[in-house]
Amino acid sequence: MSESLNRLLANLHAERLATWEPAALQVNIDQRQRLVDEARIDDFVRAGDSLEPFTLLKVEGGSLSRDELLANGPAVLIFFRFAGCPACNIALPYYQRELYPHLQALGVPLVAVSPQVPEKLVEIKTRHNLGLQVASDPDNNLGRRLGILYNFDEASRKAALAKGNGIGETTGTGTWELPQPTVVVIARDGKVAFAEVSPDWLVRTEADPVLRAVEQLLGQTPVQLAI
Structure with a gap:
């Protein structure tokens, strides 16, 4: 029986509580709390929205369009911050273990998305x-x-610069913008069937509701995941 994603992320926070300098820890906690407090929920993607065509860049090279993703049915996008983000290095392997095999069996693409440039993101x-x-x-x-x-x-900007560089250098984007962790299930017609945004990046969507949303789109009988 595998641990839930949010238990794994809670363990990361517990490790930080035990090992980080109090000032650095407080900056991290304050930033995450601010994002929760100031979350512009009305602006977040939600079920029922229609997604106009978009193009992503595959880390191996080449592009990936909305229409290519939806050619054979629904698709799932998981937005994460950047390749060096500790929480993302817990979340993506979790989705690989707990979500990817089920979606692959259903023929549904699973794509993890970050603004980081491909040569750094790979x-x-x-x-x-x-x-x-x-x-x-x-x-x-x-x-x-x-x-x-x-x-x-x-x-957070000052803390990042004190460590050597801004996030824009890390991502290659040159800006201080990052996506909040988000999962979007897109139906074949381009409409959003499921969306969940997590302003606190140490709280993220578990695999189970994502698979449920996909199965509902496909008319599949739900399979209980081991969490």
Whole structure:
């Protein structure tokens, strides 16, 4: 029986509580709380929205369009921050284990999406030997349309610069914008069937509701996941 994603993320936070300097820990906690408090929920992508055509860049090279993704049915997008994000390095392997095999069996593409440029983003796919696709959202174009972007607050900017560089250098985008962790299930007609946005990046969508949404689209009998 595998651990839930949010238990794994809680373990990461517990490790930080025990090992991080109090000032650095507080910056992290404050930024996440601010994102929760200031979340513009009305702007977030939601079920029923129609997604106009978009193009992502595959980390291996080449592009991936909305129409290609939906050619044979629904698709699932998982937005994450960047390849070096510790929580993302827990979340993506979790989705690889708990979601990817089920979606693959159903013929449904699973794509992890970050604004980080492909040549920097590829490392997370290689590091974890991910079977799921990893793709770049150039200039946060799709993330902006989905209303899921946030900017680093001043304290977080200073903390990042004190470590050596801004997030824009890390991602290759040159900006302080990142997507909030988000899962979107897109039906074949381009409409959003399921969407969940997590302003606190240490709280993320579990595999089970995503699979349920896909099965409902396909008219499949639900299979209980081991969580």
